Amino acid sequence: MPAYNPPLRDMQFVIHEVLGAVDELKQIPAYADLDADTVNAVLEEGGKFASQVLAPLNLVGDVQGCVLNKETHEVKTADGFKEAYKQYIENGWSALSADPEWGGQGLPQLVNQAIYEMNNSANQAWTMYxxxxxxAHAALEAHGSDEQKKLFLPKLTSGEWTGTMCLTEPHCGTDLGLLRTKAEPQGDGTYKITGQKIFISAGEHDMSENIVHLVLARLPDAPAGSKGISLFLVPKFNVNPDGSLGSRNGIYCGGLEHKMGIHGNATCQMVLDEAVGTLVGQPHRGLPAMFVMMNGARLGVGNQSLGLTQVAYENAVTYAKDRVQMRALSGPKRPDLAADPIIVHPDVRRMLLTARAYAEGARALVYYTAVELDKSHNHPDEAVRKESDDIVALLTPIVKAFITENALTATVECQQVYGGHGFIHEWGMEQFVRDSRINMIYEGTNTVQALDLLGRKVLGDGGAKLTKFGKIIGRFVKENADNEAMQEFTKPLAELGQKVQAFTMEIGMKGMQNPDEVGAAAFDYMRVVGHMVYAYFFARMAKVALEKQGSGDKFYAAKLATTRFYFAKLLPQVETMMITAKAGLKPLMEMEEALF
Structure with a gap:
C-alpha cells in the first residue's frame, strides 16, 4: 500500500519564504489577524487527517467503487468514506475558508488550497465530495437570492449538505449551448425541471443528508445557444422555509459511470423528472453564474494533479532507495549489497526529478494563484482587485491544463521507476496514473483550456493580461540584475519572456488571417507559457535558496538542485513547442477527411 507524508516543509517554504503570503493577505481587513503560526498549525493538523484517515481509504475506494441501488436510486460509497466525511465536518474542515456570516472560519483560500493539496494526495476520489x-457555495454566494443564501449556505458551509454542478448532457460534451433540459415556471417562484445530465461527480451518495444540485436548463422563452441558459438550484430533498428537509425531489441517479479511474467517486447519470428548482441569478444568465463554480473547479482540478504528482513522487523515491538492481555504470556504489539501489542510475534520477520539479512548480503556481484570488475578491483597493483578477484569469487555464498534463507525465514516470511492480495494483502507482488521466479531461478538456488561454485571455484583450504578468517577470529580472549567482536562472527567464512576446505576436497575426491558426497553435502555446510561468517561480524559489543555503539546511541545496534540473532538462522543451506551433495549420488540415 502506498504511503503519504505531507510535504509540510516545502508547503511552508512556498507560503512564507517565497510568497510572503501572510503579509500579503494581512492587507485584507478580514485577514488582519492572520499569522504564520496559525497557518502552520492548520497545515499540520490537516496533514494528519490526510495521511492517517484519507490515505488508507484510497485503495479501498479504488477496489470497491460505488454501488447504485437501482430501485431506490441511492448510492453507497466505499467502506470508510462516510465515516471519514463525518470526521471531516466535525473537525470543521469544510468551513475553513467560508465567510463567518455563514458559519465559516474565514481563513484565506490559500490555506484551503493547501489542505486540499494534501487531501488530493491522500485520496482524490474522496476529496471530490x-x-x-x-x-456550489461560491456560485450561490455570488449570484443567489437572499432566501437561497439563508437556506443553503450555512448547511454547505458546515458540510451537512454537499453540492454538485449539473452541466453537460449526453449530446453536449463541452458545448453547453446544445443542452435541452427544460425549466417550466410554476407561477409561485419555482420551476419544474426535466431532462438528463451526465458525468455528474458526487451526484448521489450516502455521505451527507442533502445534496444541492446547481443545474443548467432552458426557460420556455430561451433563445438558442449559450445565451439561452439559466441556472437553477435543485436540492435532492426539498427544503422547508425553516430549513428542515421536506419531500424527496424529482432528481435522482439513473446510472453510475464505469470509469478508468477515481472509482471511489460517484460519477452519475442524473435524471430530472419535474424536479422543483429555484432560479439562481437572472434568466438566461446561467452560464456566467456557473462560471464562478467552473473556474473554481478548474483551479481545484489543477490542485488534484499537484496532489497526485506529489504522492507518486514520494512513493517512487522510497522504492528507488530500497530496490536494488544492477550496478552503477561507474562502479559499485553499495558494495555491501548484491546490487546498487536503483536511485544511483541516471535515468531513474531523471524520472524522479521530473516528478519532483513538476510538483514543486505546481505548488508555487497553485499557492500564488490562491493568494491572487483572495486579493481579487477581498482587497480594499479596487486597483489591486482588478490587477489580481486579471492575473487569476490568465493563470486559471494554465493551472488546469499545464499542471494536469505534467501530472500524467510525472505519475507515468513514477510508475516506470517501479518496473513491473508499477503495473501491480497493491503498489498504488497504476491507480495514480489512472486517477490523474481524468484531470486532463473534465472541467473543460485541456484543448479547451489552451484555446481559452490563447484565444480569450491573451489575444482577446490584445495581450494586456499577458503583458501584466510579463511585467512581473521583468521586475524580478531587473531586481536581480546585479546578483551574479542568479544569472543562471534570470538570463534564460528573460530570454524566454522576450521570445514569448514575439511568439504571441506571430500567432496573433496568423490568427487574424485565419482563426483556425489559433486552434492549431493553442496547445503548444499553453505549454510554452506554462513553462515560462514555472521558470519564474523556480527563479523566485532559487533566490531564497541561494540566500539561505549558508544555514546548512540541506532543504535549500535540494531546492537549488531541483531548480537547476528544471532549467537544464525541462524548460528547453519550449524551443520544440515554439517550432511546432509555428508550423501552423497546414500539416493538420491538408489531408482530406476521407483519407483518415
Missing part, C-alpha cells in the same frame, strides 16, 4: 461543495 467536499470539494464540489465549495464551488
Amino acid at each position: 467536499p470539494g464540489l461543495s465549495h464551488g
Whole structure:
C-alpha cells in the first residue's frame, strides 16, 4: 500500500519564504489577524487527517467503487468514506475558508488550497465530495437570492449538505449551448425541471443528508445557444422555509459511470423528472453564474494533479532507495549489497526529478494563484482587485491544463521507476496514473483550456493580461540584475519572456488571417507559457535558496538542485513547442477527411 507524508516543509517554504503570503493577505481587513503560526498549525493538523484517515481509504475506494441501488436510486460509497466525511465536518474542515456570516472560519483560500493539496494526495476520489461543495457555495454566494443564501449556505458551509454542478448532457460534451433540459415556471417562484445530465461527480451518495444540485436548463422563452441558459438550484430533498428537509425531489441517479479511474467517486447519470428548482441569478444568465463554480473547479482540478504528482513522487523515491538492481555504470556504489539501489542510475534520477520539479512548480503556481484570488475578491483597493483578477484569469487555464498534463507525465514516470511492480495494483502507482488521466479531461478538456488561454485571455484583450504578468517577470529580472549567482536562472527567464512576446505576436497575426491558426497553435502555446510561468517561480524559489543555503539546511541545496534540473532538462522543451506551433495549420488540415 502506498504511503503519504505531507510535504509540510516545502508547503511552508512556498507560503512564507517565497510568497510572503501572510503579509500579503494581512492587507485584507478580514485577514488582519492572520499569522504564520496559525497557518502552520492548520497545515499540520490537516496533514494528519490526510495521511492517517484519507490515505488508507484510497485503495479501498479504488477496489470497491460505488454501488447504485437501482430501485431506490441511492448510492453507497466505499467502506470508510462516510465515516471519514463525518470526521471531516466535525473537525470543521469544510468551513475553513467560508465567510463567518455563514458559519465559516474565514481563513484565506490559500490555506484551503493547501489542505486540499494534501487531501488530493491522500485520496482524490474522496476529496471530490467536499470539494464540489465549495464551488456550489461560491456560485450561490455570488449570484443567489437572499432566501437561497439563508437556506443553503450555512448547511454547505458546515458540510451537512454537499453540492454538485449539473452541466453537460449526453449530446453536449463541452458545448453547453446544445443542452435541452427544460425549466417550466410554476407561477409561485419555482420551476419544474426535466431532462438528463451526465458525468455528474458526487451526484448521489450516502455521505451527507442533502445534496444541492446547481443545474443548467432552458426557460420556455430561451433563445438558442449559450445565451439561452439559466441556472437553477435543485436540492435532492426539498427544503422547508425553516430549513428542515421536506419531500424527496424529482432528481435522482439513473446510472453510475464505469470509469478508468477515481472509482471511489460517484460519477452519475442524473435524471430530472419535474424536479422543483429555484432560479439562481437572472434568466438566461446561467452560464456566467456557473462560471464562478467552473473556474473554481478548474483551479481545484489543477490542485488534484499537484496532489497526485506529489504522492507518486514520494512513493517512487522510497522504492528507488530500497530496490536494488544492477550496478552503477561507474562502479559499485553499495558494495555491501548484491546490487546498487536503483536511485544511483541516471535515468531513474531523471524520472524522479521530473516528478519532483513538476510538483514543486505546481505548488508555487497553485499557492500564488490562491493568494491572487483572495486579493481579487477581498482587497480594499479596487486597483489591486482588478490587477489580481486579471492575473487569476490568465493563470486559471494554465493551472488546469499545464499542471494536469505534467501530472500524467510525472505519475507515468513514477510508475516506470517501479518496473513491473508499477503495473501491480497493491503498489498504488497504476491507480495514480489512472486517477490523474481524468484531470486532463473534465472541467473543460485541456484543448479547451489552451484555446481559452490563447484565444480569450491573451489575444482577446490584445495581450494586456499577458503583458501584466510579463511585467512581473521583468521586475524580478531587473531586481536581480546585479546578483551574479542568479544569472543562471534570470538570463534564460528573460530570454524566454522576450521570445514569448514575439511568439504571441506571430500567432496573433496568423490568427487574424485565419482563426483556425489559433486552434492549431493553442496547445503548444499553453505549454510554452506554462513553462515560462514555472521558470519564474523556480527563479523566485532559487533566490531564497541561494540566500539561505549558508544555514546548512540541506532543504535549500535540494531546492537549488531541483531548480537547476528544471532549467537544464525541462524548460528547453519550449524551443520544440515554439517550432511546432509555428508550423501552423497546414500539416493538420491538408489531408482530406476521407483519407483518415
